[in-house]
Amino acid sequence: MAKNIPAVSMIVPCYNAENFIQRGISSIIHQTCPDWELILVDDGSTDSTAAICQRATAEDERVHFVRQKNQGVSAARNRGLDMAKGQYVMFMDSDDYVNPDILAFTLKEAAKYDADIVMVGHNRVEKDGNIHSDSSHWSDTENSDKIKEDILLNRLPNFVWGKLYKKSLWDDIRLPVGQVMEDLYIMPEVFYRAGQVILRKEPYYYYSHENEHSIMSEAGTHYIRRKYDHFLAWKNHEKIADHYNNNGAAFFCAQKSMRSIIRALSLDAGVNALSEAEKIYGRTYIRECRVPLPFLTCVVRDVLLSNHTGLLHFMGKAQRMLIERQQKRRARR
Template structure:
């Protein structure tokens, strides 16, 4: 096979992955669909990941390896896009693996540039296989992106994982769709949504051949990010969502409110939770600028959120507003700690 004639480029960002990397790469090289190149991006791994990548490149001509100083997963994926020679691109994470029919399920020979092909996948819990479950196991179907019922029925906008999807390289180049290296949270979702903005049809594949490894103790809610990070993620998501709500004909739907709440406005709310004396001007101004969106789409779930929205509505100075929001954050934290301690000391 002439590697330059590959129909598909499989991009795998690699960082501190020596424990899982062989499982991942072996599963890709064992695919029943053979006309692909495998691009491994070693993002300055301090372990043996880079050497393992080079080892596979020596053994299989389909494997290409690129080494760079550590710049993050978004930079790695972007480098993979630039180096890809295939007409189509798919992403696989280095700690995940795929069944032998994963690439074949995309049916590359029938793929169309204006159609976004999406597979379901399996959540595999490290050390707890009893918890494994199928995520978005779709029935095979195709529909225009303007079909609001199907968009909501299959929850398309909430599936922001970049893997188990097929991207057209020319479209990525034409619209310069890349992972935003300026944000470190929800950058995957922003990338998928930007691609959706330039898509006309959705094709869902009845497959769960991709296995996403959920690590022990891994949770986005356990990570702390500064307000600026949350705001940057919010801006990126809202920019695409403002286009998709019209493109998908979602105006007036509850699904649109759910999506705005979870992906765009919730991030601004979390920025408010991280407010302090050095950033309150930026955070409050940004949140007030989104108040119309909050009033139209945000589904409040907690008393704290209701208090914050009430305070944003008031025509107070940013300094006074900061004082009350900061106070509500302190009270909320104390109440949560008190409730937790009560649970721990409750007699059996």
């Protein structure tokens, strides 16, 4: 590598992560490959996260730190991409950590296969300390077309982390700010831009479930937003499938888009978590998209399009109550 140009820029968005961020920082500092820079982007934390990050910059010159007002994880990752100097980039979430060999291994695989993306497996770390492999059923492969289609159809997880990317893939791509499902939205764009892609199931990344919180907030508005952003993400997948003339994938993605927007709009009835423009956009998609759906989904679709306010509000309230009960049962378990 040229002088002052690290092999890898590791980008970590941080927000109120004081209980976990030091573990993640340490997992980078102790990499067996020393040729990296760590970019910590604090997204307006109100706890001691910033102080922990600043201390790391004083202890290792390869660690860089910047603060910004709270704009969300996508804006923080985008800021990291703007700062990155490495030939490759890798993302890590602030409550996660990585195997000390992740950089050495992925760089070696990238060089061996002249790969633009090296995707590795991950373990899931639970609150009770148990660690489970989520990638043990994967198959190691250098079949780029298969990997890309599996990302497009979400048969492989669309997490932005756990992957080594050639930085040039991100030259004019940034994560959508304000969306909850930003990973799902952007991953096919990045993968389909790549040439050679390889997959290794060995779990070099540790994904934390220790800090999991309910996806339900007051009145279920966060859940509604997630469903609407699912719709936007799958609609983008559909567009990419169309561009590459993959009719089977486009049909699958359209079905996912339809189910997500029908769910979002029906849950939103009587709550109005979505803007009027979003509701119009969603209803327009429902009217124009022609894919077969299960009978009950078709019933909900027809009620939405009829705009029967009383029935919509009753249906939305019933669905929100059902989801809230499901969430409470999961929390108790």
